[in-house]
Structures are given as structure tokens and as C-alpha cells.
Amino acid sequence: MARRRAALHVVERPELELSLARPLNRLIWFLGLGAFGLAWSITTVAAYLPPLLEKFTDSSTLVGLVLAAEGVFAFFLPLLVGPMSDATQMSLGRRRPFMLLALGPMAVSLSLVAFTHSFVGTAAALFAFFFAYYIYEPPYRGLYPDLLPDTYFGRAQGVQHLFRGAALGGALVGGGFLFSVWEPFPFVLAAGITLLACGAVVLLVDEPPAGPPQYERLRTFLAAPWRVVRREKNVRHFLIANTAWEATFAGMRTFVVLYIIKGLNQPLYVSATVLAVVAGGYVVSAAIATRFGDHWGLGNVILGASVIYGLGLLGAGFATNWHWWYYGFIFPVAMAGGTVMTLAWALLFKVIPSTDRGTITGLATTTKGIGLIIGPLAAGAAIDILRPYLSATDGYAAVWPAMAVPILAAIPFVLRLAEAEAGVTGRATRSSG
DSSP states (O other): OHHHHHHHHHHHHHHHHHHHHHHHHHHHHHHHHHHHHHHHHHHHHHHHHHHHHTTTOOOHHHHHHHHHTHHHHHHHHHHHHHHHHHHOOBTTBSSHHHHHHHHHHHHHHHHHGGGOOSHHHHHHHHHHHHHHHHHHHHHHHHHHHHHSOGGGHHHHHHHHHHHHHHHHHIIIIIHHHHHHHOTTHHHHHHHHHHHHHHHHHHHHOOOOOOOSOOOOOHHHHHHHHHHHHHHOHHHHHHHHHHHHHHHHHHHHHHHHHHIIIIISOOOHHHHHHHHHHHHHHHHHHHHHHHHHHHHHOHHHHHHHHHHHHHHHHHHHTTOOSOOTTHHHHHHHHHHHHHHHHHHHHHHHHHHSOSSSHHHHHHHHHHHHHHHHHHHHHHHHHHHHHHTTTOGGGTTGGGHHHHHHHHHHHTHHHHHHHHHHHHHHHHHHHHHHO
16 A cells, blocks of 8 residues: 555656646746847847947947946836835736836837937937836846746746847847838837737736735835845845946947948848857857756856856957858857856846845846946947057957956856855755755
């Protein structure tokens, strides 16, 4: 009889685990739609707004300054929206009311970007889009630790970055061809995709039942992020590393198209194919990075990828003419960069406490804002300063070594996060044993 019970236990437990996994897997894919919409919109802006702005100015620094303004919104808004979403209790939940509020303004302002006919008008429409974008993103990020168990963080980030990679490829490659047909086309398409994909998350994802509303004073909201930063060493390390990663990503995406079409004197279709290879490397890394992370640890995999990523960017600065074999160099570096970005938030979710999650995700988004300010400004300034010395590429080759520095500088903080992750994993193993 005892043997029969044991056999039943062996048979029934996998079935139970499978029945529990199915809704979680479905939830992961529903959540990923938000990343698809956000990535498509922000990629379209970053890649195809600079050519529009350059009709009104010859200064790369000024173009970088307008794009870097995204960082101002990304810095201030999450510090308020993240803690507010922790305290908000409505019928839609804590996070989704803010996401719903941002949907319409995001789509409308994005569709207007390409229809203005002055530098100031284009910048104003862009700033309205940034405002709405950073009302949506912090609570969206907060849904992940709210709704998923720890064992699903890596898998969820892998799915999210599959969506981001698909959006990156669609926006960059498709946008390049659409931009050559009609300049507003990529922006109108991005507005529609953002509205549908980001709105689907609000409709398809259910938050846990909310209790009665809990309102706190504004001073308490503003103080919450600083309390967390002082208290949590792992959060501080992640914030520094994420600032470096986001600065590099922002600087590259702002000037990559201009580097190819102006620095290397290539037609727009070459930049589209290069970006397709980048998106391909990003998607492949999103598909496999979590498996390596589960085996060797998220922090350790990020550490190895950071070395390849940083050294690859340094090497790219030596290119002065275009060669087809560059694709073989671009793909692995794109995979390394995609691995860092795919596993970053999963590592954060693994080492943070169970409280103040909205505040912490707001802080992490704020460091993205700092990176968005630093990255385009540093890249644009490097181009202008080094233009006399890098005449073969009109100065644009300076982007790559300038953007490699933050990646390599973040490695010591990744080491500390990897040690913290090992400690968390060890405690979980001992408690389960």
C-alpha cells in the first residue's frame, strides 16, 4: 500500500506542477506584450527622430540633447509613480490604473512627432511622449515581481526580451524602409502598435484583489526611494550597473543610423540590414540566456557577456570603411549586449526584498533615465570633439569606444551582484533541504 501511495505521488505531482505552470506561462506571454509595445515606440523614436531633427540643425550635440531629455522624464517620474503604485488600491489593482492613464497620450503624441515642421514643435511632441511613456513603464515593471514566483523571473525576462528583440527588429528594419517611403510612416505605425500591445496588458493581466485604498502624504512617496537606497546594498549596486548599461544602449541607438549612413557613407538599406543582424543577435540571446543563467547564475553570465560586449565595442571604433564580413563581428557582440539586457532585471528581482517592489522598480527605471541623459550627450559630444581627428568617419567612430567605457566600468558591481545572488540561492537551497 505504501508503495502504491508513493507511485501515485510520483505520478500526480508532475501533473499538479504542470497545471500550476500553465497559467503562469500564459501570464508571462501576456506581460511580454507590454515590452513589445514600449520597445517598438522608443526604438522608432531613437533611430528615426535624429534624421528628422538634423533637418533643423547641424549640431550632433543638440540632437543628442533633445534625445537625452528622455532621461529627465525617466529620472523624475518613476520616483513618484513607483511609490504611488505601491500605495494605490483600486478595482484595477495597483499598477494598471497608471498604465491605462498613459495609453492615449503615448499613442497621440507619438503619432504627432513627424508632423511638426520645426525643431521646437518636434521636441515638444517628443517630450509629451516621454511623459506618458514613463507613467506607463514603472508600474508595468512592478507587475513582474507582484505576479510571478522567484523561479519564473529569468524565464519571464527571457520572454520579455524576445518581444523586445522582435520589436527592435521590426521597428529598425521595417521603419527604415517605411521612412524612405514616407517620413511620418514609422511613427504612425509605432503609435498604433504601442496602443494595441500596451493596452493588451491592461486587459489581459489580472492583479490580485485589492484592499481598501491607502493614501499617504506626498512627502512619504518622495522619501521612499531614498530609504530603500540607504537600506539595500544590492539595490545600490544594481542602480550603478544599470546606469552604465542604459547609457551605452541609449548612446548607441541614437547615433547608429547616422554612423552607418554618414560615417561609413552607406545607403539606408545597409543600416537596416545591420540593425536586422543586431536584432537577430538580441533575439537569440533572449532565447538562450536564461538557460545559461539558470545553470551558472544570472550574475556570472552577465559578467562574461559584459567582457565580450565592452571589448567588442572598443574594436568597432577602428572601422573606417564598410565590409560585408562585419556582420560576423556584429552578431556575437549583439548577443552579448542582449544577454546583459535580458538578464539584468531578473537579477534585480532575485536580490531585492519582497517589500517596496514598486519603489525599487521605479528606482531602476530612474537609473535608465540617468543613462539616457549621459549616453546620447556623451556620444554626441565625443563625435563633435573627435571629428577633426576621425575625419574618415566624420567623427562618428567615436561613438563605440565612448560607449564601451560604461560597460567595462560596471563589471566590479556585477561581481558583487553575482556574489549576492549566490548567497540568496544558497539560503533557498538550505531552507528547502
